[in-house]
Amino acid sequence: MNDCQKTQKILTEAVDERLGEFDRNFFNTHIQECPACRNDYELDSLTKAFIKSKIGRHKTPENVATRIRQEIEKQATSAQRSVGFFTKYPLARAAMIGMLVIGIVFILYVLNIPNFQKSVQAADMMDQSVENYVAILAGAIQPAEISQHVNGLQDFFDNQVDFPVALKPVADCEWVGGVLSNYEGLPLAHLVYKMPAGIIYVFQANWNDVRKGNKISLSNNVVSSLSQTGWYVNGTHEEYSVVMWLYNDETVCTAVSSMEKSALQELFATNNYNQW
């Protein structure tokens, strides 16, 4: 490498005054001897100074700042309103909670439900998937957006969740629906594939949250199977097939359907997801 090449290599850092003493000495000596390199240096420095002098800093317009504050306020108060009654009437709240506690404890004792502890901890994703699937079959949950092809749902999910949504085209699918929800602050994505013989429901969440058991959890053996193989297919359910897999190492997906488990797994096993 000759001196000009060396100089060009450190030119940008020279303009930004980032060179150490050794490089700086070399650089300064060279540009005194070489007009071409000196010109390059001066041109870049002039450009930098010119841009800075011409691009002004602006304050956020007052009406924009106010509007943003109002929108945030709106979100905050709508979240508060849902608990407003109990906050306003602490006695009612205490009575309500007292009755509920007594009621729940009584029911648990009478029915002797073994998972008492578990039910007040993080919700299990697999159980929740089957519950959601049943709710969809019953028409209690309906897609907010419907498209003939998964590609059509890209805009619907775009920016709404903090993980990549697995949009897998499935052959023979008649339509596919999308639902967004939020569980205790965690954004969730749901897909419903309408197949000739029934539906396939896919529940998707942020793997990092689920892995840590943050509000939504999975039992340890499921987490370790997913971490090691990317799949978990040993879930047993009397009526439905349930398979779980990781998408992009960022999203955990659970598919529920009445079709054969192996066929269900195969549908989502290949890698031809639509990238978006």
Next chain:
Amino acid sequence: MFFASPNIKASIQQKHKEFDQEAIPHMDILYNYALRLTGNPEDASDLLQETFLKAYRFWDKFEKGTNCRAWLFRIMRNSYINRYRKAVKTPEHINYDEIKEFYNTIREQSTDSNDLSERLFGQLLDDQVATALTDLPEEFRTVVILCDIENFTYEEAADFVDCPIGTIRSRLHRGRKLLRDRLFKYAHERGFSVNE
């Protein structure tokens, strides 16, 4: 879930307070960035609002104690890229020779940098410079905005854009060259200085 309800209001107020203290003070720097990304105040305001509402919605995800400005910045940049993804411009082919040749001749006549700058770029208006910046491909533009306008170090910019320092250096180098050539061209088209 019901057991937690008496605390919800307190936690919402807490969140609101934190957001007010940590996120809101960065509004002006983000507005300026939005302005340089979008090129006009209307789109910049929309992008700014989208960024803050998203940040508020995902405030639980922000790791307390880390750089809030960098976090907001990334939300804005991703929102911008998502929204304008289809309209990404490819960098044009630039011929540097003309400006270098020109500089060679004026350099012999003057050593005053203000004078040289004026001869190079003429009386370009602030708006024209802003437009030239907005027209740069996003990856170069962001780095020029951060380093040359906001005075960020390479390290800070690398943290914001989430790339190595070497990438910041090369994008800055390339970005300045693209911008320099464009400004020179504007000035030239306006008939300033070139043939004097």
